[in-house]
Amino acid sequence: MPSPVRILTAVPICDGHDSAINTINLDFIRHGIEVVYLGYHRSVEDIVRTAIQEDVGAVGISSYNGGHVEFFSEVARALRKQGADDIKLFGGGGGTITEADATVMRRNGVDKIFFAGTALTEMADFVRQHYGNTHRRRRKATPDMKLARALTEIEDRYAKNKRAGKPAKKKAKSLGKTRVIGFTGPGGAGKTTLIDELVLRLLRRAPQARIAILSHDPSVVGAGALLGDRATMINSQNDRVFMRSMATRGQAGGLSPATGECLALLARSDFDYVILETVGTGQEAMPFQNELVQKRVLVMNPDYGSRLQLQKIVMLDLADLVVVNKSDQSRARAAVSEIEQRLEQNKREQKLLSTVAKRHRDAGVDQLCDWVMD
Amino acid sequence: MSKLGRVVEAVENYNRFVLKEVKRARSEKKFGQQMIDRWNEVKAKTPIGTAPTGLKLPRLALPEIDEAGEITRYLLGEGLPGEFPYTNGAYREMYLEPLREPEVGSFVKAGQNGKNGHRKNRKKAPALEKTKQTEEPTRLFSGFGLAEDTNKRFHYLTGHQRSARLSTAFDGPTLYGIDSDADGVFGKIGEGGLAIDTYEDMVRLYDGFDMGAPDFSASMTISGPAPIIMAMYIAAAKKRFGPKVVPNLRGTIQADIFKEVQAQNETIFPTEASLRFLCDMIEYTTREMPRWYPVSISGYHIGEAGATPVQQAAYTVSNGFAYAEMLAARGIPVDQFAPRLSFFLDCGLDVEYIALARASRRIWAIGMRDVFGAGPKGQMFKLHTQTSGRSLVAAEFKNNLTRTAAELMLAYMNGTNSCHSNSADEPFTTPSEEWIRLAAHGQAILLDESGIFKHTMNMLTGSPGMKAVERAVEAAMLEEFRQIEELGGVLPAIEHRYQRSQIQTAAHRYEEQIYNGTRPIIALNKYNDRKDEMPEVKMVRTPRAKKQLQVDRLAKFKKRNAAKAERALNELTEVVESGKNFFPMLIETVEVCSLGQITGRLQEVVGRFRPMV
Numbered sequence: 001m002p003s004p005v006r007i008l009t010a011v012p013i014c015d016g017h018d019s020a021i022n023t024i025n026l027d028f029i030r031h032g033i034e035v036v037y038l039g040y041h042r043s044v045e046d047i048v049r050t051a052i053q054e055d056v057g058a059v060g061i062s063s064y065n066g067g068h069v070e071f072f073s074e075v076a077r078a079l080r081k082q083g084a085d086d087i088k089l090f091g092g093g094g095g096t097i098t099e100a101d102a103t104v105m106r107r108n109g110v111d112k113i114f115f116a117g118t119a120l121t122e123m124a125d126f127v128r129q130h131y132g133n134t135h136r137r138r139r140k141a142t143p144d145m146k147l148a149r150a151l152t153e154i155e156d157r158y159a160k161n162k163r164a165g166k167p168a169k170k171k172a173k174s175l176g177k178t179r180v181i182g183f184t185g186p187g188g189a190g191k192t193t194l195i196d197e198l199v200l201r202l203l204r205r206a207p208q209a210r211i212a213i214l215s216h217d218p219s220v221v222g223a224g225a226l227l228g229d230r231a232t233m234i235n236s237q238n239d240r241v242f243m244r245s246m247a248t249r250g251q252a253g254g255l256s257p258a259t260g261e262c263l264a265l266l267a268r269s270d271f272d273y274v275i276l277e278t279v280g281t282g283q284e285a286m287p288f289q290n291e292l293v294q295k296r297v298l299v300m301n302p303d304y305g306s307r308l309q310l311q312k313i314v315m316l317d318l319a320d321l322v323v324v325n326k327s328d329q330s331r332a333r334a335a336v337s338e339i340e341q342r343l344e345q346n347k348r349e350q351k352l353l354s355t356v357a358k359r360h361r362d363a364g365v366d367q368l369c370d371w372v373m374d
Numbered sequence: 375m376s377k378l379g380r381v382v383e384a385v386e387n388y389n390r391f392v393l394k395e396v397k398r399a400r401s402e403k404k405f406g407q408q409m410i411d412r413w414n415e416v417k418a419k420t421p422i423g424t425a426p427t428g429l430k431l432p433r434l435a436l437p438e439i440d441e442a443g444e445i446t447r448y449l450l451g452e453g454l455p456g457e458f459p460y461t462n463g464a465y466r467e468m469y470l471e472p473l474r475e476p477e478v479g480s481f482v483k484a485g486q487n488g489k490n491g492h493r494k495n496r497k498k499a500p501a502l503e504k505t506k507q508t509e510e511p512t513r514l515f516s517g518f519g520l521a522e523d524t525n526k527r528f529h530y531l532t533g534h535q536r537s538a539r540l541s542t543a544f545d546g547p548t549l550y551g552i553d554s555d556a557d558g559v560f561g562k563i564g565e566g567g568l569a570i571d572t573y574e575d576m577v578r579l580y581d582g583f584d585m586g587a588p589d590f591s592a593s594m595t596i597s598g599p600a601p602i603i604m605a606m607y608i609a610a611a612k613k614r615f616g617p618k619v620v621p622n623l624r625g626t627i628q629a630d631i632f633k634e635v636q637a638q639n640e641t642i643f644p645t646e647a648s649l650r651f652l653c654d655m656i657e658y659t660t661r662e663m664p665r666w667y668p669v670s671i672s673g674y675h676i677g678e679a680g681a682t683p684v685q686q687a688a689y690t691v692s693n694g695f696a697y698a699e700m701l702a703a704r705g706i707p708v709d710q711f712a713p714r715l716s717f718f719l720d721c722g723l724d725v726e727y728i729a730l731a732r733a734s735r736r737i738w739a740i741g742m743r744d745v746f747g748a749g750p751k752g753q754m755f756k757l758h759t760q761t762s763g764r765s766l767v768a769a770e771f772k773n774n775l776t777r778t779a780a781e782l783m784l785a786y787m788n789g790t791n792s793c794h795s796n797s798a799d800e801p802f803t804t805p806s807e808e809w810i811r812l813a814a815h816g817q818a819i820l821l822d823e824s825g826i827f828k829h830t831m832n833m834l835t836g837s838p839g840m841k842a843v844e845r846a847v848e849a850a851m852l853e854e855f856r857q858i859e860e861l862g863g864v865l866p867a868i869e870h871r872y873q874r875s876q877i878q879t880a881a882h883r884y885e886e887q888i889y890n891g892t893r894p895i896i897a898l899n900k901y902n903d904r905k906d907e908m909p910e911v912k913m914v915r916t917p918r919a920k921k922q923l924q925v926d927r928l929a930k931f932k933k934r935n936a937a938k939a940e941r942a943l944n945e946l947t948e949v950v951e952s953g954k955n956f957f958p959m960l961i962e963t964v965e966v967c968s969l970g971q972i973t974g975r976l977q978e979v980v981g982r983f984r985p986m987v
C-alpha cells in the first residue's frame with residue numbers, strides 16, 4: 001500500500017476563522033488523508049518551514065480576513081525561493097476570494113482555489129487525486145530538505161513493507177553529542193505543552209543548539225490522521241527546531257512502525273537534542289525499547305485514579321524521570337507522595353518532578369531543562 | 375459543585391415551585407383570589423394605544439385566561455415583560471412607539487399596589503431605561519480601512535437616527551493586538567474592520583460625536599486586547615472632553631475571553647492572565663464608568679463557528695455564570711457587576727431560534743437571583759442579537775435579504791434589546807454602502823413601517839409552538855450544563871477542549887448536511903439551476919496607499935514617544951507583577967505606547983496564549 005497523502009493546512013496570520021478548515025480537516029481524514037495542521041494566525045514563514053520539514057505534498061490555506069492575494073502569493077514565492085515549489089499550494093476562503101483574485105493568485109503560483117459552495121467530498125477527492133505524488137527531485141536542497149525527504153522515504157518504505165508483512169530493521173550507530181529523550185504518558189497529561197516549554201528553555205540556554213522533535217498522533221482506524229501538535233507548540237516553530245509529525249498508521253503502543261528508523265536518522269543528523277513524543281498511552285505501554293533513547297520521561301496527570309492504578313503502570317518501572325504535570329491541581333500533593341512511594345519499590349535512580357507546564361516561567365519546567373541538559 | 379451545578383438545581387427548583395404555586399392557587403382560595411385580582415388589575419391598567427387605521431389595541435397583550443392556576447403559571451412561570459423570570463423581555467416596553475395620549479398608568483405600577491408573593495422582583499423604571507426605550511434598537515456593526523473611513527461610515531449610518539449607537543469592527547492586526555508595522559501583516563491592514571494602533575486613531579474614529587452625551591453609545595467588538603483598546607477609548611475621550619467625561623461614557627466592549635478560547639480564536643495572553651486583565655478592567659469600569667458594559671458575553675461566535683443553537687445558548691449562559699463566579703470571588707458586590715453584564719446571541723433559521731433568547735433569559739434570571747443573590751437589574755439578561763452570517767450564502771446572494779428578514783422577525787419576537795442585521799453581501803466582503811443601507815432599512819421596515827412590533831408588547835409571544843420549543847431548549851441547555859459541571863465547571867471543561875470539540879463536530883455535520891442535501895439551502899442545493907454564475911459584487915478593500923499611511927502615522931507616533939514609551943512600559947510591568955489592578959496604569963500607558971508595544975511587553979510578562987486545535 002502506498003503512503004497516505006500528506007498535506008499541511010493552516011489559517012493566515014491575523015485570522016482566526018478556523019471553522020472551515022476544521023471541517024475540511026475532519027473530512028480529509030475520513031477520506032484517508034494525513035493532515036498536518038498548523039492552526040490559525042500563522043505567518044508565511046511558519047507555513048513554509050513546516051511544509052518543508054513535514055515534506056508534505058501540498059499546502060492548503062483557508063483565508064477569510066482579507067489580504068489573501070498577498071498572503072498566498074508570498075507563500076508561493078517563499079516555497080519557490082527555497083527550491084521547494086514541488087509542494088503545491090491550494091485553498092479557499094468562501095466568498096471573500098473572487099474569481100478575479102483567483103486568476104491573479106494562480107498566476108502567482110497557486111494551484112487551486114475552492115470557491116464558496118464546493119462540496120466537501122469534491123475537495124477531498126481532488127486532494128487525493130492530485131497531491132499524492134507531487135514530490136520531485138530538488139536541484140538545490142538544504143540539509144533540512146534532504147533530511148525531510150529521507151524521513152519520507154523511510155515512512156514510504158514501511159508503508160509498502162506493511163503489505164509484504166516484513167518490517168525493515170536497521171542498526172543504530174553511536175550518537176556523539178546528540179542526546180535523545182523520550183516522552184510518554186497518558187492522554188491529557190500535557191506532554192505537548194511540557195515539551196514546547198522545554199524547547200523554549202533549551203533554545204534560550206543553549207543559543208547554538210539545534211533540536212529535533214519527532215511527535216506522534218494516532219491514525220483514525222481505516223483512515224487518515226490529524227497531526228495537530230504544531231498548532232499548540234508555539235515555541236517550537238523556529239528555524240533551530242526541526243519537527244516532524246508522524247501518524248501511528250495502525251501500530252499500537254504509541255509509535256509508528258517507521259519510528260525506530262526515523263529516530264536513528266535524526267540521531268545521527270547533527271542535532272544537539274532529539275525529542276521523541278509518543279501518543280497518549282495506556283498503562284501497559286513501554287514504548288522506548290529502542291536503545292537510542294537515552295533518557296525516558298513519563299509525564300503524568302495527578303488525576304490517575306486510585307493508588308492501585310499506579311501498580312499497573314509499567315513505565316513507572318522504566319522511566320528515568322517521572323513528571324507530575326498540572327501540579328496546581330488539588331490532587332497533586334497526594335499524587336506526588338503516592339508516586340514517590342511507588343518509585344521507592346524499584347530501588348534505582350529515578351527522579352520525580354512537579355510541573356505546571358501551562359504556567360509562564362514555571363520553575364518545575366526549569367528543573368526539567370536542567371535535567372535534560374545535565 | 376461549581377455554581378453551574380447549583381444553577382441547574384435552582385432552575386429545577388423554580389420549575390417545581392411554579393407547579394406548586396399553580397396547585398396552591400387552585401386549592402387555596404385566598405391565594406387564588408389574590409392572583410386573579412392582580413391579573414385583573416394588570417389588564418385594567420394596561421394603556422390603550424391607537425394604530426394609524428384607528429384600531430384600538432392594548433399596549434400589552436395577555437393570554438385569555440381567567441382561572442387562578444393558569445394565571446399563576448403565567449405570572450410566575452414566564453412573567454410579564456420586565457418581570458421575573460423575564461421570559462417575555464428584560465424590559466416593560468421594548469420597541470413600542472411612544473404613547474401620544476397621557477399614560478393612564480402602567481401595569482408595573484399596578485402590580486406594585488397589588489398584594490402578592492413576589493414583590494421583591496419588581497422594579498421601577500428608572501431614568502436610564504427611559505432613554506433605552508426611546509433609542510432605536512438598530513445597531514450596525516461596521517469598520518473598514520482607517521479610522522477616518524469608519525468615522526465617515528458612522529456618520530452615514532446614524533445621520534437619520536435619533537441616537538448614535540455605534541458598533542465598531544476592528545481589522546485582524548488590531549484583533550490580535552499587533553501593530554500595523556509588524557512583519558507580514560501589511561495585506562491585512564484595514565481589511566474586515568478598521569486599523570487601530572494608537573489612541574490617536576481612536577480620537578479620529580469618533581470624531582464629530584459627543585462621546586459623553588446621553589444619546590451616544592459605542593460598542594467595540596474586540597476581546598483579546600480589549601483592556602488596551604478600552605484604555606485607548608478612555609484616553610481619547612479624555613483628550614477631547616477632559617477627565618470629567620469618564621463617568622458619562624456609555625457603551626459596550628466585547629472582552630469575552632471564554633468564547634474566544636471556545637470559538638473566535640483571538641486570545642493573546644494565557645487564559646488565566648487574560649481573565650485577570652479582564653477582571654481588572656471590569657473592576658475599574660463598574661466603579662468609575664457606571665454606564666459602561668465591560669463584557670458582552672457572546673454566543674454569536676460560538677453559533678457562527680458551527681455550534682447548534684442549544685450549544686450556543688448553553689455555552690454562552692454558562693460562560694456568563696462563570697464570569698459572575700469570578701467577579702464575586704474578587705469581592706465585587708453582585709449588584710455592582712451583575713447589572714453591567716450583557717449578552718450577545720446569534721439568530722439563524724433553525725427552529726430553536728423561535729425561543730432561544732427566551733429560554734436563556736429565564737435561566738439567567740433564576741440563576742442570578744437564586745444562586746448569586748442578585749437584585750432585579752442583575753437578573754435581567756440584556757441582549758444584543760445579530761442575524762446569522764453563516765446562513766448567508768454566495769449563490770444568488772440577493773436571497774440573503776429574505777433570510778435576514780426572517781431572522782430579524784425571530785430576533786424581535788424574542789425581545790432582543792438591540793440588533794444587527796447582516797448585509798446581503800456578507801459572504802463576500804465588509805458591506806458596501808448599497809447593501810448596508812438595505813440592511814438598516816430592513817429593520818426600519820419591520821419596526822417603524824410595519825405595525826408588528828410597535829403597538830403591543832407580547833404581540834407574537836406565547837404560541838403553543840413557541841412554548842414547546844422554549845421548554846425543549848431549556849431542558850437541553852440544562853443537560854449541557856450538567857455535562858460541563860461533570861467536567862468540573864466552565865474553565866476545566868475548556869481545558870478539556872469540551873466546548874471546542876462539540877462545536878467542531880456540529881460544524882462538520884452542518885456542512886455535511888448542506889452537501890448531502892438534507893439541509894436545503896435555496897439556490898445552493900435546491901432550485902440551483904443557475905449554479906455556475908458567479909455574482910458580480912462590489913468588494914470593499916483598502917488601497918495600498920491607505921495601508922502605508924497607517925504604517926507611516928504609527929512610525930511618527932513611535933518616534934515622538936520613544937523615550938517615554940520605554941519608561942511607561944516598565945512602570946506597567948511593575949504594576950502587573952505586583953498583582954495590583956493594572957487598568958488605571960494602562961490608561962496612562964496608551965498615551966505614549968502603541969497597541970503592539972503594550973501587547974508585546976505584556977506577553978513577556980505573562981506569556982503568550984497557547985492555541986488549542
Ligand code: B12
Pocket residue numbers: 009014015016017018019020021023024060061062063064065066090091092093094095096114115116117118119120123517543544545546549565566567595637638639640674675678679763764765766767799800801802803804805885914
Ligand atoms: C463563521 C464566520 C465567522 C466566525 C468564525 C468562527 C470560526 N472559528 O471560524 C466569527 C463569528 C468568529 C467571525 C469573526 C470575524 N469575522 Co467572520 N465570517 C464568518 C462567515 C459567516 C462564514 C465563514 C465560514 O466559516 N463559512 C463556512 C465554510 C465551510 O464555507 P465557505 O466559507 O463557503 O468556504 C467554502 C470554500 O471556500 C472552501 N474552503 C474554505 N477554506 C478552505 C481551505 C482549503 C484548504 C480548502 C481546500 C477549501 C476551503 O470550503 C468551503 C466549502 O464549500 C463569513 C461570511 C460568510 N457567510 O461566508 C464571515 C466573514 C468571513 N467574516 C468577516 C470578518 C470581517 C470577521 C471579523 C474580522 C469581524 C471583526 N471585525 O471582528 C472577525 C474576525 C475573526 C477572527 N478571529 O479572525 C468577513 C471578512 C470580510 C473581508 N475579508 O473583507 C466575512 C466575509 C463577513 C463580512 N462580510 O463581513 N466570523
